[in-house]
Amino acid sequence: MSNFDSGPSIKSYNKFQDWFDFSKTGSIRVYSGKVDIGQHISSTLALIASKIVNINYDQVEIIRLDTDFTPNEGITASSLSVANSGSAIKAASITLKTNFINYALNHLNINNEDIQFENGVIKDKNSNKSISYWDYAETDDYKNTIIPEQFDEEVLKKITYANNQKIELKNIKEIVTGKYKYVHDINFPNMLHARIVRPHSYNCELVKINEDFKKRLIENNINLFVKGSFIAILSPDEFLAVKFSELAKNQIVWNENRKLSNDNVFNSLNTNEKESLIVKPGGEAFNEKIPEIQSFDQENIVTLSSEFRKNYLMHGPIGPSASCSIYSNNKFTVYSHSQSNFALKQSLSSYFNIDTSKVTIKFMPGSGCYGHNGADDVAFEASVLSKAYPDFHILLKWTREDEHCWEPYGSASINKLFGAINDNGQIVYWSNEAFSDTYLSRPSNEELYNFTSFKFLNNDFTKIRSKPKTSAHMGIHRNLDPLYNFSKTRLVKNLVHDLPLRTSALRTLGAFANITSSESFLNDLAFAKNIDPFKIRKNHLDDERAIEVLENLENTMKKSHAKPNNYRGIGFSRYKNSAAYCAVGVELNISDDLDIKLINAWITVDAGEIAYEDGIKAQAEGGFIQAASWSLYEEVLFDTKEIISKDWDSYKIIGFDNIPIFTTNVIDRKGSPYLGVGEVVAGPTGGAISNALRDALGQRIKTMPFTKENITSDLLN
Amino acid sequence: MSKVECKLNVNGLTKKIYIFEDKPLIFALRNDFGLTGTKLGCGLEQCGSCAVIIDGEKKLSCNLPAIDCQNKEIVTIEGLGTDTSLNSVQEAFKKFNAAQCGYCTSGIIITVSSLLEKKNKPTSEDILNALDGHLCRCGSHSVVLKAIESLIEN
Ligand code: FES
Ligand code: FES
Numbered sequence: 082m083s084n085f086d087s088g089p090s091i092k093s094y095n096k097f098q099d100w101f102d103f104s105k106t107g108s109i110r111v112y113s114g115k116v117d118i119g120q121h122i123s124s125t126l127a128l129i130a131s132k133i134v135n136i137n138y139d140q141v142e143i144i145r146l147d148t149d150f151t152p153n154e155g156i157t158a159s160s161l162s163v164a165n166s167g168s169a170i171k172a173a174s175i176t177l178k179t180n181f182i183n184y185a186l187n188h189l190n191i192n193n194e195d196i197q198f199e200n201g202v203i204k205d206k207n208s209n210k211s212i213s214y215w216d217y218a219e220t221d222d223y224k225n226t227i228i229p230e231q232f233d234e235e236v237l238k239k240i241t242y243a244n245n246q247k248i249e250l251k252n253i254k255e256i257v258t259g260k261y262k263y264v265h266d267i268n269f270p271n272m273l274h275a276r277i278v279r280p281h282s283y284n285c286e287l288v289k290i291n292e293d294f295k296k297r298l299i300e301n302n303i304n305l306f307v308k309g310s311f312i313a314i315l316s317p318d319e320f321l322a323v324k325f326s327e328l329a330k331n332q333i334v335w336n337e338n339r340k341l342s343n344d345n346v347f348n349s350l351n352t353n354e355k356e357s358l359i360v361k362p363g364g365e366a367f368n369e370k371i372p373e374i375q376s377f378d379q380e381n382i383v384t385l386s387s388e389f390r391k392n393y394l395m396h397g398p399i400g401p402s403a404s405c406s407i408y409s410n411n412k413f414t415v416y417s418h419s420q421s422n423f424a425l426k427q428s429l430s431s432y433f434n435i436d437t438s439k440v441t442i443k444f445m446p447g448s449g450c451y452g453h454n455g456a457d458d459v460a461f462e463a464s465v466l467s468k469a470y471p472d473f474h475i476l477l478k479w480t481r482e483d484e485h486c487w488e489p490y491g492s493a494s495i496n497k498l499f500g501a502i503n504d505n506g507q508i509v510y511w512s513n514e515a516f517s518d519t520y521l522s523r524p525s526n527e528e529l530y531n532f533t534s535f536k537f538l539n540n541d542f543t544k545i546r547s548k549p550k551t552s553a554h555m556g557i558h559r560n561l562d563p564l565y566n567f568s569k570t571r572l573v574k575n576l577v578h579d580l581p582l583r584t585s586a587l588r589t590l591g592a593f594a595n596i597t598s599s600e601s602f603l604n605d606l607a608f609a610k611n612i613d614p615f616k617i618r619k620n621h622l623d624d625e626r627a628i629e630v631l632e633n634l635e636n637t638m639k640k641s642h643a644k645p646n647n648y649r650g651i652g653f654s655r656y657k658n659s660a661a662y663c664a665v666g667v668e669l670n671i672s673d674d675l676d677i678k679l680i681n682a683w684i685t686v687d688a689g690e691i692a693y694e695d696g697i698k699a700q701a702e703g704g705f706i707q708a709a710s711w712s713l714y715e716e717v718l719f720d721t722k723e724i725i726s727k728d729w730d731s732y733k734i735i736g737f738d739n740i741p742i743f744t745t746n747v748i749d750r751k752g753s754p755y756l757g758v759g760e761v762v763a764g765p766t767g768g769a770i771s772n773a774l775r776d777a778l779g780q781r782i783k784t785m786p787f788t789k790e791n792i793t794s795d796l797l798n
Numbered sequence: 799m800s801k802v803e804c805k806l807n808v809n810g811l812t813k814k815i816y817i818f819e820d821k822p823l824i825f826a827l828r829n830d831f832g833l834t835g836t837k838l839g840c841g842l843e844q845c846g847s848c849a850v851i852i853d854g855e856k857k858l859s860c861n862l863p864a865i866d867c868q869n870k871e872i873v874t875i876e877g878l879g880t881d882t883s884l885n886s887v888q889e890a891f892k893k894f895n896a897a898q899c900g901y902c903t904s905g906i907i908i909t910v911s912s913l914l915e916k917k918n919k920p921t922s923e924d925i926l927n928a929l930d931g932h933l934c935r936c937g938s939h940s941v942v943l944k945a946i947e948s949l950i951e952n
Pocket of ligand 2: 448
């Protein structure tokens with residue numbers, strides 16, 4: 082056991098009152114600045130608090146984010162929910178328990194051996210005198226305690242708990258009975274349902290709306306809101322809002338300022354203007370001269386080069402984004418399922434030019450999506466509408482087509498690799514160059530134009546170029562720097578400009594493409610020297626936890642053999658080279674008409690100390706399934722006029738018919754920091770599928786998704 | 799545009815509502831009956847989140863005119879069990895924590911409940927056929943399948 086670091090949240094919120102509320106006897110309410118986006122963070126946090134402070138899990142209630150009183154822990158993203166909020170709550174809980182026991186011993190004037198500690202109450206076994214957390218919460222000691230930023234081993238040793246509890250998820254009963262409320266289900270007496278009427282693509286200015294149609298709206302008591310080129314239809318009857326917004330589509334003339342694209346996106350990635358930065362070991366990007374690729378002429382060295390392509394991917398939540406907003410007494414209250422509610426509050430106060438105290442964002446669940454989807458956009462749009470209809474709650478829902486066509490996608494990308502391996506199986510040179518659009522265009526008070534409707538409201542369709550991000554493992558260059566100790570690396574991030582589609586943060590950002598391509602290419606180099614895939618990885622790793630994860634996977638996979646005509650592949654990475662470790666194995670087969678069927682999946686994860694084991698497994702398997710879906714099926718299709726992937730028929734995702742049998746192992750590192758697990762599985766999954774497919778076909782397929790069309794054209798080339 | 803009378807029997811209760819002829823059942827359920835457990839995902843019969851049971855058959859409610867559902871027995875997720883006793887599928891999903899965000903879950907529970915009504919020992923093929931068209935973005939599939947298998951084993 083080593084020291085424990087309380088993490089960043091405790092730096093700003095170091096009082097018990099920031100994290101706990103004991104006003105309801107018998108239950109502890111816990112505040113968190115992280116939100117449930119399908120990862121069950123509430124249940125995990127409740128479990129952390131309950132096992133440490135030693136009360137029943139059912140007695141802990143997690144209070145949903147409300148920008149008026151829950152801590153600002155930034156965005157719920159980047160697999161940092163348990164790492165940040167979990168560590169903070171762990172620190173607060175350790176301190177609470179330690180202080181409470183000391184207080185009780187003094188107050189009851191007894192020794193440690195005489196206490197009985199149950200459900201938050203300490204009793205003197207002899208006298209039956211007792212004191213509870215709820216009593217303690219009234220004291221000055223409670224009110225004045227500062228939660229430390231670090232704990233040393235001595236304190237930690239006294240706090241004992243197990244990490245293998247089975248719990249019932251906090252909201253599961255409500256979910257299975259249909260009572261769990263999402264933003265979509267909000268119902269207020271004075272409420273208007275709203276839908277946006279959008280043009281066929283991004284850069285269209287409103288010319289006119291048919292006058293007869295406007296009259297028809299008035300006759301039917303339907304509200305029409307127009308500002309600039311932003312158009313909405315509102316009605317107290319949701320069905321009428323839907324119906325008339327659909328009818329409106331043919332009643333509007335738009336002027337298209339710019340076409341969507343002129344070229345195939347992979348050509349654009351190669352030829353458009355770009356900014357190139359060198360990524361150094363450690364993962365930070367620098368604006369320095371890019372070195373040429375080294376050449377090798379030694380006989381004992383084999384060199385290879387390769388190029389991997391991935392198309393645009395969408396978040397595609399099953400329930401389209403929604404938000405409810407009311408503007409009343411010069412104040413906004415917005416219900417949102419955004420991952421960045423504190424930033425949203427700042428953005429709204431900046432857009433409306435009002436003090437931040439006049440904007441409250443209340444988190445309400447939406448449909449799971451894992452990234453920057455339409456959630457922020459819809460909240461912004463709802464607030465704009467609510468300003469126009471004061472004292473009405475405006476419930477705005479995006480349609481399926483809105484979500485498919487207007488969300489910010491995960492960028493299309495190309496990875497160009499070159500590597501050199503010597504006779505000893507040592508990789509002496511590794512170059513990976515990533516070409517992509519930005520993965521970071523979340524709206525903020527300084528970048529309001531990142532709201533998709535901002536330009537429509539202002540009728541300003543000027544192109545805005547994003548700037549390359551440079552911090553370690555940000556955006557495009559996340560996990561471009563491999564964990565492996567290759568002798569020499571050349572890593573380049575290219576932010577390509579003027580690409581056709583809107584992009585932002587999709588689960589793992591650039592890591593999925595970078596890891597998939599690296600793990601595939603690593604196998605190609607190993608193959609050139611006839612080296613076992615596990616061996617080449619282990620040979621290039623010093624990190625013992627990384628090696629243990631790979632060995633665990635290897636041993637698990639060894640327990641069975643691939644059936645005839647089934648093929649296996651593996652992939653590995655440590656997310657951001659600083660978060661969880663994960664190794665993935667896959668067994669698949671491919672039919673004569675090139676249909677890929679997933680048979681088995683093995684996952685080994687080391688996410689530090691286990692916060693909630695079943696939660697980690699669910700995230701790991703869910704992450705695998707989503708990444709398998711990206712790898713096998715997903716690509717956003719578009720032409721010069723519009724996005725073609727408007728629904729689930731034109732954007733296929735994985736179904737129940739291609740779910741492998743999982744064997745998921747989680748290694749517990751008790752005492753070490755929590756490392757989030759929401760994203761770590763995706764990259765290794767892409768690599769494992771790609772490698773299994775290479776074994777099946779005897780040739781590397783370099784274009785994702787691995788559809789019949791892409792496989793055929795790659796095989797022919 | 800005028801409204802028509804529509805008498806629906808939902809979860810054992812009959813209620814008269816006045817709606818536009820083309821109003822899909824899902825809007826009647828959610829807005830006129832206040833039963834928001836049925837979820838709108840696509841409105842295109844492509845995702846399964848709006849599934850309900852009508853006269854024992856699983857149906858997608860997003861494109862089905864409510865007036866065509868008169869004189870039929872409609873069961874939504876809220877009507878599968880009671881507050882104190884869940885139906886076996888709900889019970890299994892609860893036991894296995896078989897949901898992530900849960901948005902797709904009510905449609906899946908409806909479909910599995912209707913399958914088990916007809917066949918108490920469905921084969922894996924029956925299950926996959928029934929789940930065809932049910933989409934989940936969170937990747938809850940593996941846990942969902944485990945929950946369903948537990949029902950068949952018992
Ligand atoms: S909402 Fe009915 S199938 Fe998607
Ligand atoms: S659990 Fe989120 S969509 Fe299925």
